[in-house]
Amino acid sequence: MSEEDGGTGTRSQSDTPAQGRGTRVTSPRPDRAREQFRYPADGTIARPPLTLVTRERLHSALDLGVHSPLTMVVAPPGTGKTVLLSDWVTRRRQSAQPVVWLRGQAPGVLEGVLEWVREGDGPAVTDPIVVDDAHLLPAAVVGEMSRVLQETPHAVRLLLATRYDLLLPVSELEVRGMALTLRSRELRFNDAEAAALVRAHAQDASPADIMLVQEKAAGWAAALVLAARTLQASGDVVWPLGNQGEVLDLLLGETLNTLDKRVQAMLLSTFGATTLSGRLAEVLSGDSEAGSMLADLAGSGLLVTAYADDSASKPLYRYHPLLVELLRRRIAASADDRQLVVSAQHRSALYYENRGDSGSALRSAVDADDAALVERILLGHGPELLAAGKADLVAVGFDALPAGYLDEHPHLLGVRGLLRRVSGDVSGAVLDAAAADERAADRAAATPDDDALEADAALLRLWRSRYGWQDVQEAIAKARSLLTGGHSSPPAVLGPERLAWLLIELAATETWADDLDAALTHLDEALVTARMAGHHRLIAGCLAHQAVVHYARGQVQNAARSAQASFDVGGRESLPEEYSARANVVLGLAAVNELDLDTGWKYHRVVAGTEVAGSDTVVAGLRTMLRAVLLIERGRLGEALTELTADPTAAGPLPSFLSRDLALARAWLAALLGDTSTVGTQVTVLERTGNSTEAGLVRAMTSMISEDAETALKQLDAGLDQPGLYPPLASAAASFRTVLLSRTGDETAAEAALLDTLNRVTPQHMLHALASVADDPVLLDLLRRNATGPNPHPYAAAALEKLSGHRAGWSKAGGMSPLVRVRPGAQAPPPRRLDALVNGVHVRLTAREAEVLDELALGSSYSEIAQALFITENTVKTHLISLYRKLGVDKRSAALRAARSTGLL
Template identity: 70%
Template sequence: MTARGPERAGGPTHDPAAGNIPRPPLTLVTRERLHAALDLGVRSSLTVLVAPAGTGKTVLLSDWVARRQRSGQPVVWVPGQTPGALSEVLERVADAGDSAVPDPVVVDDAHLLPPSAVAEVARVLQQSPDAVRLLLATRYDLPLPVSEFELRGMALTLRSRDLRFNDAEATELVQAHAQNATVEDIKVFQEKTAGWAAALVLAARTLQASGDAVWPLVNQRPVLDLLLGETLGTLEQGVQAMLVSTFGATSLTGHLATILSGDPGAGSMLADLAGNGLLVTEYADGEGGDPLYRYHPLLVELLRRRIAASAVDRALVVDAQHRSALYYENRGDTEAALRSALGAGDGPLIGRILLRHGPALVSAGESDLVAAGFEALPSGYVDQHPQMIGVRGLLRRVTGDVAGAVLDAGSADRAAGTDAVTPDDEALAADAVLLRLWESRYGWYDADSAIGRARSLLAPAGGGGRTHAVLGPERLALLLIELAAAEIWADDLDAALGHLDEALVTARMAGHSRLIAGGLAHRAVVQYARGQVQNASRSARGALDAGGDQGLPEEYAVRAQVVLGFAALCELDLDTAWQCHQLVAATGVAGSDAVVGSLRAMLRAVLLVEGGRLDEALTELTTDPASAGPLPSFLSRDLALLRFRLAILVGDQAGVETQVKVLERTGNAAEAELIRAMTSIVQEDIQTTVKLIDGVLDRPAVYPPLAAAAASFRTVLLARTGDEAAADAALVDTLNRVMPQRLLHALVPAGHEPAFLDRLRRQTTSPNPHPFAAVALEKLAGDQAAELQAGGMTLLARTRPHTRAPVPRRLEAVINGARIQLTAREADVLDELALGSSYTEIAQALFITENTVKTHLMSLYRKLGVEKRSAALRVARSAGLL
């Protein structure tokens, strides 16, 4: 009987999200003392079976589960190989609360759980011990609070000594396999095996086959190895050949066993072995299909040793591996296909798999496997098959052999020629273009040429989509992603987004998770460049999720993390933004990829500003982080806007003008005009500045974060005019611009204005409040304004009416018999001089450059007839100018 879930309330309680419950062997000894212990254990939160392989843990648990099923009691079975299923089960039972006694959850092979899953189990036990009844079978102790729970009477542990078969159980087990076993035979077995289940079964089968219970110790081999070997020797040759041919598979169906062994009766053989308990376990597939079989690790090890010593058995394995490679390749499991081809030692088959599927395997993180494939090729194979050069170059690229990859890029170009005649030629042409696209992003190859070649390859003159079909979905998706990456660097974001969408469709069709992640990571950068921060964040999270437990290649992961850092920054979550920055900075990609390097530098700089570390931020942005040529316009724009903000904070008027010119020069004219409109408040009246801002904001193509910042700036200015209705309307417009992508960081300068926060607060309590007003108020009110505490000053703060330097009462005076006339700016400088300010401080306070300060001072000294500060202050006071 298969140990399936019992029926309850009209339906089965076996959880399809969990695992397949193994069937107990037909020759089963029911161990009542251990069943009673398990029954007692599952009344508490945790029961643990800790014992090595071959002690009967799985058989015991499957028999206990089957008995519960027959009595209509619920149980959930989860294999340790499926930690995702365990997470689902834990989440459900935890959510159920304490309203009822939870169903027992049996986790077999719990030692196979990854550390994250074990940590999750520990967390659930600590936080909700009454919500779970866990029964874990493991080969070694896990980092769980077992001792603590035992002291509280909430845990039970069974170890090897508890699982040993006692004399009565051993007698029943041996006689189930060897009906003629005597009391003396069983006594010998008990003495030699110490109640070890696997050894007892194998000893009994040896006795049944040979009639001899003498315990041999030939060549001092381990007892179990000897028993296994002698037991295998009693099996029919066909069964032995089937085991030798199939032992390398981690999980078997009868159909796969037939393919690997070439024996149509392989499925029946497996069923018989599992039924007799010969270290072959049968599992139901959970969906009513063919059962699955797994070999005990001890049996696998014995078969491996046997093959090493037998040329005949090695020949069987080679044939099976060859059949396996073809089988897995036809099923699309290219990793298993290449491993099988390596096992067969078939050079041409290895080469064919590498050529067809090498790029996909490299992209899937299997560079070690692909490298092993190249090492296994016969000497001179690549020279005789130049179509392999491109695959080797892609392998060298991801393994850090940059020089080798560059050499292979050139060789692949030469080998590709001009006309692709065969599918292998087209694969080489695609690989050559892939390498050239990669080189173009680092300035080693002309980007326009690489992009043109890729587009030509993807849209051949003959049409019909032949290239797409011949390349296959994985290579095609990789080519589209690399093309998009080059187009991002070349400033063609529309084309990049189109190719990324096509790459995602293709990668999803192929089921290639890492290529899906690559497409999403690059798309996140494009979306961020357009100011679609939340869309970019979703794409970045999708990329990381697609990587799963295996993770992502660094070049994809850093893009996702840096975008998530900016998304967190936009929501004023500075801690998360710093964490993302640190993850990016810890990789080598930020130092070599200009796009990632630029984004990392800007993320760090803006976080330094938010932390009040203005000098460090200025140092971070001293030079452009690019080595492969001029930056794309979106990076130039973002760098210029960040440098503009810093220039405002430190009072560097010349720096402001420089960044406006950078914006104009790099194709960001609307942003430059909007900056000019905002800074006009220094020279113009409020109405003029508002009118200038309105004129630019009416355009649809202004960078959304800057547009949101300008709208909030306009709101503050309108409030200063006393036009309450216009200011309220401007605030609503600001919130409408901020809300879709949660661009809260754009509001920070306005958020430092008490009047802006007051207006936002009134908006939250109005009869018809804006849906985002409360969020904005909460975030902005909690901002620490560290950049202001460090001495920075925003443009709004510099132009507040009450912060303008007071005009001296007198601008005219008689000095040494001559009448002089000070300018208003000279009077401002004189006032700052009287406060003891340095040149730098005067420049910051008056929002002028230090050179301008010196020019005003020279004029001032000349008019006062002095040469130094102290004399100027003394004369000015005596003349009534101070």
């Protein structure tokens, strides 16, 4: 097979003469015409191969090069040298420009020309002489060419296609501008040329097929053609190329085998790296000259490609995909070559570990088949990788260990427990946690491995305690002891990632145990540690947990900033659910706090779809709060009541801040419905859960229903003077006091109370706390006078704008705040109308049909209605069918007209 079969064309027997092969031309007399060297009568000028793709950019290069004494096309077999030159020759002949085509196996004419130039004193032979397969030229002919190019270079125009460099004065000629060399990098087919070549062999190839072929072939002509032929025959891109792949191995393998053994060893040691620097090649191969070898290989541009990287001062290298495949098959067939790779991967693991790239270190350790090295990296860096979301990689590391390995190396039990936890294998994580606990308790000496195991055991213990599988206070005490040291042991020495994760888990458990001060302290420590390690996910985890603690303290804006920072650092899509759920629910509550209800619903939908919201009690409780408040603001009081009926599922009593928030929401809803009994029950709950100050304020705000204004004001004054009040509740109570003072006619006191209210509201933008009295015109009048007065409060105008545009849905649905109930002449708003006379027939809508109708009036689509009402689109359509039937219509616009004309809207 010719070297160029499978290139851009084909060759046949008729391409070379049947006679005169090897004919030598003797030295002619000086007066003989040089034309005889253009077209010798013996037929040694062969016809070039068939061309399928013309490559104009290379033709231009050859047109330029042929004006110089020497043009070299140097590249391995299968790169398209022969077909390129034959296309160029054909074009010259068609334009009546003389050219001679020879093969390296039959250099007779060339020998005659060189002899003519060396011995004659006639004119120069300036017609281009193209020699294909020039690497097959006899050494004597190459030597003669070298002498001619050194002594009389302008006497010849040579164009040589060869698989490797010949002993010719190329460099000297290039310096003088008298030689041009094209190598593999120039011969690679670009995307447009590759597309044309593939379609020449597979007419129905799709753009996707062509893209895949080019990706694998990387511009190598033979691979492009063979892949295209496979595609034409099978209708699919198959890789490797089956039997045709043997052709590629033959061609590429020939090139590989010509390389120095030291270079081959370097390639075998380094081909596993996706990108390669000279320094990394030296580390992997153990050869200090590896960088120079790569640079030399990249010079030809076929096996290795060099490219610039903005982040690197020196070039990086990539191997041809087919070379990678060939080397992979070679190590599978050779134990010696496999050992080269194993040794390289061992060096690679140590290199990456020292550079802090634990993921690459673990991959290399697994490839090195070194169980001890895998164990060391898993123990030292497993938690770091798990916290970075690389559970699959850690699982690969454990799978690479021999069967029963953990029985003899139990320090890994904690890391495996963490892996099982993040992978959702709860039962397996619990078993490993118990085993790690037992092993940690029996440790004889405080070694770094022991510290790592004990930290992992403590981390798992904290996690279990929040689900009732371990005593919470005991888990907290053991973790704190590990961090600070005890009477008989110093603090554990831990890596920054493991330490940060342990601190986050400790803070989460302290939050659950109502120790918010300690939780914030440990989160601050975790944040510093994670930032020191540069671990973005752990930083994001610290911020997400910090957001919950800030919210529990009523610092809503601070909480929102921490939650948003969590996404900014960790990425909204890549943040683990246990962190993103916290951040999303806090952002939803913060949006409601500023009366941005649409945004609140958006965040609620996200949280409602996460699994962690159903398993993490803190997130579940906050989600319940968010949904209930949104339902109340939409006037869906019945649904809100259902939402607030039961506490979230928890192992043990709820944290006091969750009990407080749920009791406050239930008390507020009961007050809107006029259910004083339930209000009293929730006041009792607040007192029982350690929120007695808040209980006093709720009692004062609802006492106006049964007491006179003076008595209610005294109770409000007493409650608002208490230290440590929950800020949202204190803001709401202050606004109640403001309205009551205005009603008593003491405008001076009312204005002073308004300033106190605004001072409480402003730091955290707690506008939702004012919405409870915004339906009373007194507050808006006071705000308006302040905002337009000579000395306005800085937040008065913003608060007035927000509250003026807010219309609480609970008011429209018949809910009444305590202030409205005791307002002189106050009447409850009519309930949502469900009955009407339509075409002489009495109809009654269900509550859900009325909600669907309201959403229709807002212009919502079926999917938007389904999302808003938390039902499926099919259920929406079912309600619409019933609604249309009752109204006697068959489309949306008619339904809305009928509803408005009958008072249903």
